[in-house]
Amino acid sequence: MLSFSNGKQVFRNCESSDKLSIIIAGDTCPWQDAAESVKNGWSKEILKDIQPYLDDADISIIQWETPLTDDDTPILKSGPNLKCPPECVDFAQAGGFDIALLANNHTGDFGQAPVMQTVGLLEKNGIKTVGAGKNITEAVKPLYLEKNGFRIAVVNVAEHEFGTAGKNKAGCAPLEPLDNIKVIKKAASESDIALIFIHGGNEHNPVPSPRMVRTYRAFAEAGAAAVINIHAHCPQGIELWDGVPVIYCPGNFFFPSLWQDFNAKNFWWTGYLTKLSFDRQGVSALEITPYMFSPDPYKIVPFTGEKREKFCKYLSEISAIITNNEVQKYFDAWCAMTGPDQIRSIQSFSQGDPKQLMSLRNHFTCEAHNELKTNYLRMLEEERIAEAEKLLPELQRLQLADF
Numbered sequence: 001m002l003s004f005s006n007g008k009q010v011f012r013n014c015e016s017s018d019k020l021s022i023i024i025a026g027d028t029c030p031w032q033d034a035a036e037s038v039k040n041g042w043s044k045e046i047l048k049d050i051q052p053y054l055d056d057a058d059i060s061i062i063q064w065e066t067p068l069t070d071d072d073t074p075i076l077k078s079g080p081n082l083k084c085p086p087e088c089v090d091f092a093q094a095g096g097f098d099i100a101l102l103a104n105n106h107t108g109d110f111g112q113a114p115v116m117q118t119v120g121l122l123e124k125n126g127i128k129t130v131g132a133g134k135n136i137t138e139a140v141k142p143l144y145l146e147k148n149g150f151r152i153a154v155v156n157v158a159e160h161e162f163g164t165a166g167k168n169k170a171g172c173a174p175l176e177p178l179d180n181i182k183v184i185k186k187a188a189s190e191s192d193i194a195l196i197f198i199h200g201g202n203e204h205n206p207v208p209s210p211r212m213v214r215t216y217r218a219f220a221e222a223g224a225a226a227v228i229n230i231h232a233h234c235p236q237g238i239e240l241w242d243g244v245p246v247i248y249c250p251g252n253f254f255f256p257s258l259w260q261d262f263n264a265k266n267f268w269w270t271g272y273l274t275k276l277s278f279d280r281q282g283v284s285a286l287e288i289t290p291y292m293f294s295p296d297p298y299k300i301v302p303f304t305g306e307k308r309e310k311f312c313k314y315l316s317e318i319s320a321i322i323t324n325n326e327v328q329k330y331f332d333a334w335c336a337m338t339g340p341d342q343i344r345s346i347q348s349f350s351q352g353d354p355k356q357l358m359s360l361r362n363h364f365t366c367e368a369h370n371e372l373k374t375n376y377l378r379m380l381e382e383e384r385i386a387e388a389e390k391l392l393p394e395l396q397r398l399q400l401a402d403f
Contacts, residue, residue, distance in 0.1 A: 002238055002319050004312040008287040011240070016280040020148045020193065023057035024274045025253040026230050029066040029106070030091045031084045034256040037298050039087045043094035046254070050300040053273055053289045054095055058147050061154075062092055062253065063199070063230045064100040067107055068121045069114035077162040078359035081109040086121055091254070093125045099143065103131030103156040103172040104199040104231070108163020112170035115163070131156030131197070132165070132172045139165035139173040142187045142194075150278070152195070153187035155180070155224075159200035159231075159367045162358075175200060175367060177215050181222040188223030193278055196224045199231045201249065202338075202368050206267070206318050206398045207330040208236050208248040211371045213322060220244035225283060226276055234267035234399070237319030238274075238286070245286050247274050248322070256295050267401045269293055272315070288315065303403070310403045318398060332379060332388035333395045339376030342369070 002009050030038045037046065047054070054060050066084045074081040092100055100122050108115055119129050130143035143154040157173045157180055158164070165171035175198060188194040196219050201212055208216075208229070216227045220241045227246045229236075233255070236248035251271025260268045273289040290303040290311040303311050321330055346363055349356040363369050379385050 002240060002316065002323070004288060004315045004319075007289065007308065007312050008285065010285045011243075012284055014279040014284050018149055018280050020059070020150045020152075020278045021057040022059045022061065022195070022276045022278070023054060024228055024247070024250060024276070025054070025060070025062045025097070026250040026271050027063050027065045027233065027252045027255050028091070029082055029084065029255045030088050031066060031082060032256065032258055033295070034254070034298055035084050035088050038091045039085060041090070042298065043091045046091070046298045047095050047300060050273070050289075050291055050302055051095070053275075053302065054097075057275055059099065059152070060095070060097045061099045061101065062095065062097040063104065063197075064092060064102055064118075064122070065104045065106050065255070067110050067114040068118045069110055071110050071114050071117075073111045073114070075109060075111055075162060076354055076358055077109070078355065078362045079105070082106045083110050083114070086117070089121045089125050089127075092122065092127050097127055099128045099130060099154060101131050101156045101197050101199075101230070102129050103139070103158040103197070105158060105161035105163065107132050108171045115170040130154050131158070132170070134170045135168060136165040136171075136173070139171060140179075140183065142183060144191065150193055151191045152193045153191035155183055155187055155194065155196045157196075157198055159198075160365045161362055177218065181218060184219055184222040184224050188225075192280070193225045194223060195226050195228065198227070198229045200368055201229060201232045201236075202334065202372060203231070203233050204267070204399065205232060205334050206234055206236060207321055207327060207334070207395070209331050209368065209371055210328050211367065212248065213327050216246050216248070217241045220246060225278065228274070235270065235272055235315065235318070237315065237322050239319060239322045243282060245276065245283055250274055252293070254293050254300055256293070256298065262295050264292065264403075265401050267399065270311075270401045272311070288312070307403045314403075329388070329391060330395060331375065332384065333391035335372055335376040335379060336385050336388040337392055337395070338372065339379075342373050342376065
């Protein structure tokens with residue numbers, strides 16, 4: 001079982017002089033008021049306190065959850081259409097990020113041209129991209145790069161919400177576990193370190209679902225050197241599976257939001273950087289850096305002292321739920337809490353309302369939404385709702401950043 005008492009987990013002593021470190025930042029969307037700050041040249045000030053941690057790695061990777069465009073061409077979908085002005089590429093550049101992950105549920109929010117505009121802007125500014133392309137063939141291709149004598153492969157996919165690439169459609173790479181496993185195996189055979197990043201899961205749930213755990217463990221078994229999921233907008237736990245770290249979600253990195261008022265106890269505003277250290281034998285150590293970002297002024301500040309200790313204790317607690325095989329009962333509680341509203345939203349849809357039809361489409365085609373409703377309906381059938389509700393106080397406690 002992993003313990004993060006000091007924020008670091010050493011798996012073994014390095015067995016070679018060849019070493020490589022990779023740091024990973026979660027969901028990033030410097031939009032709305034934050035976009036104005038970035039356009040006004042404040043990126044370095046926003047990142048100032050967290051920058052030393054980003055610099056303390058050979059490769060830095062960011063989940064870039066927004067198209068960069070001025071185009072006003074929102075696609076028909078459920079949920080918000082996010083975009084940032086092209087000048088917001090400065091945020092990723094100021095942070096010194098080497099790679100931007102683009103497989104997510106917002107890359108395609110304003111259509112195909114902005115997808116490729118985003119790819120082009122990032123790459124023009126020295127940031128490699130993965131997980132999106134002019135068609136599905138290009139979108140699913142791993143990114144290969146060389147560093148410190150290592151050949152690294154990065155695979156990036158997302159659950160089936162909106163903006164997925166097609167045969168003749170620009171967009172992001174889809175989560176297709178059987179196909180993804182083939183790509184992982186090939187990437188692992190052609191590299192020293194193969195990483196798989198997924199964008200998926202239930203937002204605001206501090207515990208991953210049973211499907212996620214099964215799928216990501218399969219990715220580890222397929223040859224990935226590390227498996228990282230991002231999307232929940234809150235921290236989730238970490239496990240070591242067959243010697244492979246599986247990071248279920250690091251939370252948001254920088255995602256100021258007008259629909260989420262700042263509240264220090266709301267995990268929307270808190271996350272953790274993950275630093276992975278590798279040698280020729282694989283991963284040797286993992287280190288986390290918890291932080292909070294705030295809107296006034298915009299900044300990202302690492303936790304220190306008691307706050308850091310409390311966060312590390314919290315991460316150990318939610319990680320133990322995974323390694324102790326308690327994920328199903330926590331997911332049952334999550335379904336008992338959120339399932340009724342999900343079912344009501346299906347029952348009340350209007351066939352003549354395209355926006356509501358897209359919501360219905362998402363209920364069925366997105367893996368996370370589908371799993372939630374399927375599990376909830378089975379619980380109803382088996383009369384397990386009341387039993388699952390007994391765990392709700394504990395689940396709700398885990399949703400609070402009580403640091």
